[in-house]
Every structure is written in structure tokens, then in C-alpha cells.
Amino acid sequence: MADAPEDIIIIEDSDAASYDSDSGYSSDEYLQEEEAKRKKIILFGGLAIIVVLIIAITIILLTLKSSKEHSQINITAIDKKIEASKQKPTLEPSKLENMIAKANYLYASGSKEKALTLYEQIASYSEAVSDYNLGVAELKEKQFEKALQSFQKAIANDEKRCVSAINAAVCCLHLQDKENFKYYIDLAYAYLPYEIESPLYSYYYTLISYYNKNYLAALNSLKNATSHEYPNVQNHLSAKINALYENDYDAIEAMERKSDEPEDFSLGLLYARIGDFSLASNHLEAAISKETQPVRAPLALGLVNLKAGHIAKAAKKIKEVTEKYPQEVYKYYPVKVKLKESLFDPQKAQQNYRHKIQHSKNVMYQKIFYFSPYKIFNANQTISYIRKGNANIYIDNVKSAKEYLKKSASSSSVNIGIVKAIKKALSFKIREANEDLQKLVKLQPKHSILQYNLALTYAQMGNLKKAHEHFLRSYYLDAKNYLSGIYAVMTAQLINVKYYKLKSIIKDSIALEEDGEDVDLYKTLLHLSEGDYLSAVEWLDRDYKQRPLYLALDILIATKLSKMDKSKESANKLLLMQPNDILPNIIYMDTEFADLKTSEYAKETLKYLKEHSFTYDDLYYGPYITRYLFIQENLISGRLYFLRKQLKEVLETTNQDTRDIESSLALVSLYSKEFEESYTLYNHLIDELKVRDAYTLYLGAVASTAAGHHENAIALLELAKMKDGSFYESRYALALLYMEINNNDGAVIQLSRIQEDGFQSQYFEFMIDTDKLLFQKQHPQKK
Known part of the structure; x- marks a missing residue:
């Protein structure tokens, strides 16, 4: 809309309508009147011819008589008479006006050739009046050179000088004559004071200001117009200028006021x-x-x-x-990829955060995984193996006995390893526990409880694809392990994998079980996975022993159903059970401050964080959800600087595993707008420390994009896509970056794999690169 040369502003477009309103005649009446006039001319013309013939005969006789008296003819006098007969006839002003009106009518009704012919005839009678009109017609026909000449004549004859100069400038604009364009616009401005009494003064002022690129002055004159003539042109200009200054609502209003076909x-x-x-x-x-x-x-x-x-x-x-x-x-x-501004604005970040803790399935499930119990091996099964082995020795079946005892020894070794790994997990050393469990799975791949525990560590680390894989294996190995099956459904939802058949099987199996505490838990979790909070409300009336997972479910369900008293009560109980852990404190703040406005929420959060101390092991080594939510709380409360300083000090002094500390610091640096630092930290994590799960690769791409290293971002996103092809965030970001480098084909491939309608990226967005467009316009040869 801001491309001025695309628009032609035609001034004084006189048409049949304006003529009719002045004269009181319709176009049909005008034609009838002309026909009557022609009949009268024929009648009186005949009489006139007879009279003229009589006079002519008399003159001839007198001339013959005179010729006898004068022997020579006065040649000079005859020449003068002939010359006089060639002089242009003059017309009365009223008749000239009628001819102009007729020409205008012919032009407006589509008879453009006849109109132009009539304009030229008019020009032979009165150049000063008609040159302008002829110029307008020629301008409409895009005969710019002819139109310019006509407007030049009109200016020279001191007729319509201001508006003629404006239209002459328009002609120069189309002829790409910048020098003369500036000359005629300046000339129009010089003649503008002579139009001060004209109703169209503001309109002329608007056009001159617009073509001089004085858009604020043009907009001001449009808002204070002295005339409502040419409403479409005025509304069009108003829309363009408002759009230029990003007054988009005003631009829309002006454009929708136009009476012609909508743009x-x-x-x-x-x-x-x-x-x-x-x-x-x-x-x-x-x-x-x-x-x-x-x-x-x-x-x-x-x-x-x-x-x-x-x-x-x-x-x-x-x-x-x-x-x-x-x-x-x-x-x-041209697409320009960027990160969302809302990520870094404390108020917008707070709005997104509070919306997310209310509505995000990912956050809800991560809280459930955080408080879910690890499982210990089945001791009865191990004893059974030993007994069977001894029995087989007794009956002298040594081969069979050895197999049972070997399995018992192997199982015992794995079970001991499970216990040790669980101890690490409960001490928030999730990554170490995960690595230990991975080794044990290689020894006992068909151990359902081992698969469940490994899956739970993956879920807490945020590696949902791996979590789903092992939850599913655990359930297939033991169909009674319903918790594994339900968590497989939840992770399937988060990674966009089909799960309906699995959920149906689990629901049917649970329905056959006797009612009890475990069955109530399974049913409640299934209700949450379906978003059926009304059915899940029965959980709030259960009087089971207080466990962290049970209290977390109380809070989630009560908050969804706006039962804030119950939610706050359960949050207080959870905090008493785990007073120094970060996540229970965050959940307490979320419930306690839920009704506060934005500024008050930030204020109370800041006060709470200052007054309470934590062990921070869950931040440095624990589940991903703790790091993410705690960083968000610090962003909202304006404490990112202090958290970043704290993480740097720990990173420099600890002798323990630094991978999650460095990951936390990288994310804090990103939110602190220390983009280059974040980019460097993520690259070190990925390249040196070998942390290469899909989510870490994705965050590395986020930091790379923020730091302006878009090629590196594309490489990391390609790796993330290979690690987890169902992770839509990676595909969406990769598509945008491909569009930025003019690879729409590659972008379409990525976009076509995103099956979720209404998908919105957490981090990435795009805009149109107007700087690039302007550069291309100013330097077309350097495109």
C-alpha cells in the first residue's frame, strides 16, 4: 500500500453526473434537446439559404455594374476577405460549456474516441479552458506525454494552474522524470495560495504533501478536509498513510469507507x-x-x-x-525469522506462563511424572526362581536348575542396580540414574519394572519420545502394569503418536479390576488424559494416605474446576512434605497467587523467592520441569541476573556432573538476552558434553537464531528432526528458516508433517523483512 508510483491521482474528473446536477437535465433529455435544435436549424436554415441567394444575386448584378465603371479588380481586398474567412469562429461561453459537457458525457459513457475528438475541436475554440480537460482525458488513457503537454499549455494560459501542475507531476511520475516531477510539485505548491478560497484547497494540499512525502501533513489535511469531493481518492490516501504509520485500524476504517469495489x-x-x-x-x-x-x-x-x-x-x-x-x-x-518478543517481556511472559500452567498438557503431565513413584523389583518372583532351582537340583535336573539359578542371580544383580539407580533419582541425580538404568536394560530387556523406571527418568528429563518407547515396552511386558500403559498414552499425546487403541485396551482392562486405591488412581489419570475433569472430581473426595502424587492430582483437578480452596489446601500439604524442593514451592505460589493481577503477582513472587531458600539440587541435577518453571518465575519477578550469577558460580566450583547446570545456565542466558553466551553454552553441551536429545538440540537452535547464526540453527534442527521426527517445534522452526533462505520446497516438506491444526510455536515466529524490500527497491540491480 505504501508504493506511491502505483497510484494515479486524477483531479477534476468532470463527468455527466456533475454536469447534470448543475444544469438540471438528464442525459436523455440533453440528447432530445439536441435533436430538437437540429430540426429547428434545418427549418430556419432553409429560409436563410433562400434569403442569402436573393442577396447574392443582387450583389452580383451590382458588381457587374461596378466592373464596367472600374477596369481593375482590387486584389488586396479580396485577399483580406479570404483570410478573414479562414479565422477561427468564436463561440459564446454557454455554447462552449455545452460542448465541454457533451465531451465529458461521451467520455464517461465509454465513447472515448468521440470524446477526444470533441475535446480537440473545443481546443481549437478555447485553449485556455479545454487544455486541462484534454489533459485529464489523455492521462486517463495513459497518454502521459500528450497529457503533460496539455497540462503545460493550461499552466501557460493561467488556467487551473495548481491542479494542472499536480497532474503534470503525475505524468512525470509515470514517465520516470524525477527532475520535472519535483519541478511541477513545487510549482503546484507555489500556486496553492491562489486556491485558498476553493473548497478543494485541502484536497490539493493533501496531494502536494503526499507527493512531497510529507505524509503527516497530508494525513492532517485529510482529517480536516474542506471538501468531501473525490471520497474514494481521499479514503485511499488516508488508508495508505495510516498503514505507513501502522495505524492499521484507521487504515482499515478508511479503506472500508470507499464506495467503489473493495480492495x-x-x-x-x-x-x-x-x-x-x-x-x-x-x-x-x-x-x-x-x-x-x-x-x-x-x-x-x-x-x-x-x-x-x-x-x-x-x-x-x-x-x-x-x-x-x-x-x-x-x-x-521475504521472510525474516525471529524469536517471539513475549519470551523476554516480563508481563507478556507472565501471561503466557499463567496460561500455560492452567492449560498446557505438557506442564500438567510433567508435574505428574515429577511426583510419580519409582518401582522396586518383584521380590516374590526372585524367590520363586531360587525355589525352582533348588527343586530341580533335588530331582537331579542339573541343566534346568542351573538356568533357574542363573536367572535368579542375573535378576538379583539387576534389582540391586535398580535400587541404586532409584536412590540417585530420588536425590535428583536424574541423568546419572537414567544412564545406570540404560545399562541394566541391556542386561534385562524384558524386565517390566526396569523399563518403567527407565521411562520415568526419560520423562523427567524431557525426552518424551524415549519415555514413550520404554513405558510402552513396560506395559507390553506386564499388562497389569497399568501405570506404564497410562503414561504411554500421555507421552503419545505429547509426541503426536496414535494412542486411541492402546487407551481403549487399558480402559477395558481396568474396568474388569476390583475397585480400590490403585484402580481409582488409574481411572483418575485416564480422566485427566481425556481432559474429563468433571469425572476426575471424584478423586477429591477420596481419603487415601497423603502421597505427593495424590496431592499433585488434587491441585491439578481442583484448579481446573476453580475449587481454589481445595487446591490451596493440597498445595500447603505438599509444601509441608517437601519444603526445600523447588517445584512444590512453585506450585504453592501458583495456587496462592492465582487471583492476583499481573503487577501484584510479580511483586508477591519476588517477595516469596527472596524469603525462601532451597537446596537447588533439583535445579542443578533434577527434572527438566523444575528448571523450566523456576527460570520462568525468575523472569517474571526480574531476578534472572541473580540466578545467572548463581549458576555461573556453581558451574565453576562443582566437581559433580555439570550437564544440567550448564543447560540451566544456557536457558537463563537466553531469557536474559545474552544470546551469544547462550549459543556458546548450547554448542558446548551438544559438541563436547554429548547432550544430544531432541529438545536440547532444539534449544540450541533457538539460541543460534537469537544470536544470528541461522545456518547453525538449521543444522541443529535437522539433527533434532532426526532424533524425534514427531517434535513439531523443530519442524516448524526448520520450515521458517528454509523460507528465509528462499527454499520454499524444503519448508513445505516440514510443514506438511505437522498434523496439528492450530499449532503455535513456543519460541519462533516470522515477519516480513521490510528492510530487505526497501533495499531491493532502491537497488534493483543488487537483488
Whole structure:
């Protein structure tokens, strides 16, 4: 909309309507009157001819008589008479006005050739009046050189000098004559004071200011117009200038006031700018149906769908327009990838955070995994193996006995390892516990409890794909291990894997079990996985022994159902059980301050964090959810600087595993806008410490993008995609970065794999690179 040369502003477009309103005649009446006049001319013309013949005969007789008296003819007198007969006839002003009106009517009704012919005839009678009108007609016909000459004549004849100069400037604009364009605009400004009494004064002032790029002055005169003539032009200019200054709502209002056909394409772009993607899509689809802007309209629609989260629609539209216009498609909307500003703004971050703890399944499930119990080996099964071995020795079946005893010894070794790993996990050394359990699984891959414990460590680390894999194995190895099955359903939801059949089997099996504490727990967890909080409400009435997981479920269900008294009661109990752990304290703050406004929430959070101390082992080595939520709380309360300093000191002094400490510091540095530091830390984690799960690779790409290392971001996202192809965040970010480097084909491949409608990235967004567009416009040879 801000591209001035695309628009032609035609001034004083006199047409039949304006003529009719002044004279009181309709166009049909005008033609009838002209016909009557012609009949009268024929009648009186005949009489006039007879009279003229009589006079002529008399003159001839007198001349013959005179010729006898004078022997020579006065040649000079005859020449003068002949010359006089060649002089241009003069017309009365009223008749000239009628001719001009007729020419205007012919032009407006589509008889452009006849109109131009009549304008030229008028010009032969009165150049000063008609040159301007002829220029307007020629300008409309895009005969810019002729129009310029006509306006030059009008200016020279001191007629309509201001508006003629404006239109002369428009002609120069189309002829790409910058020097004369500036000359005529300045000339129009010089003649402007002579139009001070004209109702169109503000209109002329607007045009002159607009073409002089004094847009604020033009906008001011539009808001204080002295005339409502040319409403479409005035509304169009108002829309363009308001859009230039990002007054998008005013621009939309001005554009929708236009009485002619709506500019659907421009309206679509404006609605996209204010975030109304539904209306933007409607207008862009209308523009596509009218075949206006065949490249820009469908491409814009694809980008709007991308913003709205309609990824499949976006991929389809971008693919279509790219295949049809493989080169031109990259000219209009160069994509610039960036991180969301809301990540770094404490108020916006707080809004996102509070929305997330209320509605995010990922956060809810991570809290459940945090408080879920680890399982100990089945001692009865081990004893059974030993007994069977002894029995077989007694009956002299040595071979069989050896097998049982060997299995018992192996099982005992694995079970001892499970106990040691669980001790590490309960001490928040999750990564070490996970590595120990991985080794044990190689020894006993068919150990259901071992698979469950390994899956739980993966879940707490945030590696949901691996967690799902091992929860599923655990359930298949022991169909009575319902907790493994339910957690396999939950992780499947988070990694976008089909789970309906699995959930159906688990529900049917649990329905056959006798009611009891465990069955109530399983049913409640299934209700939560389905978002059925009304059915889960029965859990709040249970009077089982207070366990961390049970209390966490109380808080989640009560908060969802706005039973804040119950939620606060359970949060207090949970805090009493684990007073020095970070996550219970965060849950307490979330419930206690739930009703506070933004500023009060931040204030109370800051006060609470200052007054309470923690062991911090869960931050340095524990579950991922603790690190993420604690960093968010520090961002909201403005304490990131102190947390970053603390993590640096620990990293420099500890002799323990530093991987999660470094991971925490990298994330804090990112939120602190220390992008280069974050980028360096993530690269060290990935390259040197070999932390290469999909989520760490993704965060490394986030930091790389923020630091301006987009090529590195693409490489990390490619690795993340290989680690976990169902992780939509990686695919979405990779698609945007591909579009940024003019690889729409690669982007479409990634987008087409995102099956979630309404998907919104947590970190990434894109904008149109207007700086690049401006550079390309100013330096077309350097595109």
C-alpha cells in the first residue's frame, strides 16, 4: 500500500453526473434537446439559404455594374476577405460549456474516441479552458506525454494552474522524470495560495504533501478536509498513510469507507497486520477469486494461514504458488525469522506462563511424572526362581536348575542396580540414574519394572519420545502394569503418536479390576488424559494416605474446576512434605497467587523467592520441569541476573556432573538476552558434553537464531528432526528458516508433517523483512 508510483491521482474528473446536477437535465433529455435544435436549424436554415441567394444575386448584378465603371479588380481586398474567412469562429461561453459537457458525457459513457475528438475541436475554440480537460482525458488513457503537454499549455494560459501542475507531476511520475516531477510539485505548491478560497484547497494540499512525502501533513489535511469531493481518492490516501504509520485500524476504517469495489487484497494484508487472521483470509480469498495479484494474494494467504496455525492449509498454498511462480514468489514477502518478543517481556511472559500452567498438557503431565513413584523389583518372583532351582537340583535336573539359578542371580544383580539407580533419582541425580538404568536394560530387556523406571527418568528429563518407547515396552511386558500403559498414552499425546487403541485396551482392562486405591488412581489419570475433569472430581473426595502424587492430582483437578480452596489446601500439604524442593514451592505460589493481577503477582513472587531458600539440587541435577518453571518465575519477578550469577558460580566450583547446570545456565542466558553466551553454552553441551536429545538440540537452535547464526540453527534442527521426527517445534522452526533462505520446497516438506491444526510455536515466529524490500527497491540491480 505504501508504493506511491502505483497510484494515479486524477483531479477534476468532470463527468455527466456533475454536469447534470448543475444544469438540471438528464442525459436523455440533453440528447432530445439536441435533436430538437437540429430540426429547428434545418427549418430556419432553409429560409436563410433562400434569403442569402436573393442577396447574392443582387450583389452580383451590382458588381457587374461596378466592373464596367472600374477596369481593375482590387486584389488586396479580396485577399483580406479570404483570410478573414479562414479565422477561427468564436463561440459564446454557454455554447462552449455545452460542448465541454457533451465531451465529458461521451467520455464517461465509454465513447472515448468521440470524446477526444470533441475535446480537440473545443481546443481549437478555447485553449485556455479545454487544455486541462484534454489533459485529464489523455492521462486517463495513459497518454502521459500528450497529457503533460496539455497540462503545460493550461499552466501557460493561467488556467487551473495548481491542479494542472499536480497532474503534470503525475505524468512525470509515470514517465520516470524525477527532475520535472519535483519541478511541477513545487510549482503546484507555489500556486496553492491562489486556491485558498476553493473548497478543494485541502484536497490539493493533501496531494502536494503526499507527493512531497510529507505524509503527516497530508494525513492532517485529510482529517480536516474542506471538501468531501473525490471520497474514494481521499479514503485511499488516508488508508495508505495510516498503514505507513501502522495505524492499521484507521487504515482499515478508511479503506472500508470507499464506495467503489473493495480492495480485498489490501484489506487482507491490513487485517493480517492486526492479527485478525479470519477476516484476512476472507479478503485474500476474495482477491484470489478476482485474480488480482496472482502471486502476492495466494502467497499472502499461505503466510496468514501459517500465522494462524493452519499449517496444512499454509503448506498447500505455499506449494501451489511456488510451483506456478518459482522465481517471482520470493520477490514480495521475504521472510525474516525471529524469536517471539513475549519470551523476554516480563508481563507478556507472565501471561503466557499463567496460561500455560492452567492449560498446557505438557506442564500438567510433567508435574505428574515429577511426583510419580519409582518401582522396586518383584521380590516374590526372585524367590520363586531360587525355589525352582533348588527343586530341580533335588530331582537331579542339573541343566534346568542351573538356568533357574542363573536367572535368579542375573535378576538379583539387576534389582540391586535398580535400587541404586532409584536412590540417585530420588536425590535428583536424574541423568546419572537414567544412564545406570540404560545399562541394566541391556542386561534385562524384558524386565517390566526396569523399563518403567527407565521411562520415568526419560520423562523427567524431557525426552518424551524415549519415555514413550520404554513405558510402552513396560506395559507390553506386564499388562497389569497399568501405570506404564497410562503414561504411554500421555507421552503419545505429547509426541503426536496414535494412542486411541492402546487407551481403549487399558480402559477395558481396568474396568474388569476390583475397585480400590490403585484402580481409582488409574481411572483418575485416564480422566485427566481425556481432559474429563468433571469425572476426575471424584478423586477429591477420596481419603487415601497423603502421597505427593495424590496431592499433585488434587491441585491439578481442583484448579481446573476453580475449587481454589481445595487446591490451596493440597498445595500447603505438599509444601509441608517437601519444603526445600523447588517445584512444590512453585506450585504453592501458583495456587496462592492465582487471583492476583499481573503487577501484584510479580511483586508477591519476588517477595516469596527472596524469603525462601532451597537446596537447588533439583535445579542443578533434577527434572527438566523444575528448571523450566523456576527460570520462568525468575523472569517474571526480574531476578534472572541473580540466578545467572548463581549458576555461573556453581558451574565453576562443582566437581559433580555439570550437564544440567550448564543447560540451566544456557536457558537463563537466553531469557536474559545474552544470546551469544547462550549459543556458546548450547554448542558446548551438544559438541563436547554429548547432550544430544531432541529438545536440547532444539534449544540450541533457538539460541543460534537469537544470536544470528541461522545456518547453525538449521543444522541443529535437522539433527533434532532426526532424533524425534514427531517434535513439531523443530519442524516448524526448520520450515521458517528454509523460507528465509528462499527454499520454499524444503519448508513445505516440514510443514506438511505437522498434523496439528492450530499449532503455535513456543519460541519462533516470522515477519516480513521490510528492510530487505526497501533495499531491493532502491537497488534493483543488487537483488
